Amino acid sequence: MIHLTAQFCAKMGKEDALYQLLTAILAPTRNEKGCIRYCLFQDQSDSRKFLFQEQFSDKNAFDSHCKETHFTDLIANLNGLLEEEPKITFYNAIEA
Template sequence: MTDEQFLSTAVLKAKEGKRTALKEALLQLINPTRSEPGCLYYILFEDKNNAGTFYMREAFKDTAAFEFHTQTAHFKNFASQMDELMSEPIQLVELVKVSDME
C-alpha cells in the first residue's frame, strides 16, 4: 500500500579497513535525506559490539517517498561507492509497526 508509512532498517557492513569511509559516506546522507519532503526520520547507528556494521533506521511517509529517496543525487552518489566500501549488499529489513511506544 502506498498510503502506509515505509519503515525499514538498512544493514550496511564495511569492508575490512573501510569502516571510517563507510561511516563518513553514510553521515553525508543524513541531512539531505532528512530534507526530503517524505522523510519522517533517518537515523544512523553502529553496532556497539561489531564495529563497521551500521544500521540506518528510516521512515518515509509512504513507499513512493522511499522510492523518491533512492532516485536522489545524494543516494545515487552513495550507491556508486557501495562496492568499494561494503563487504556485502545492503540488507533492507522492511518493518510493520505493531505497537505504540507507550
C-alpha cells in the same frame, strides 16, 4: 507509512570510508519531503557494522528518496567498501 532498516558491514579497514559516505546523506535525506525518521547507528561491539532506521510517509516518498542524487551517489560509491550486500528489511507497524 514505510518503515525499514538498512544494514551495512564494511570490509576490514574500510570503516572510516563507509562512515563518511553514510553520514554524508543524513542531512539531505532528513530534509526530503516525506522523510519522517532517518537515523544511523554504529554497532558498539563491531565498528564495521552500521544500521539505518528509516521511516517515510508513503511509498512515493521512499521511491523519491531512492532517486535523489545523494542516495544514488552513495550507492555508486559503495563499491569496494562492503563485506557483503546491504540487508534491507521492510516492516509493518503494529498498533496496539
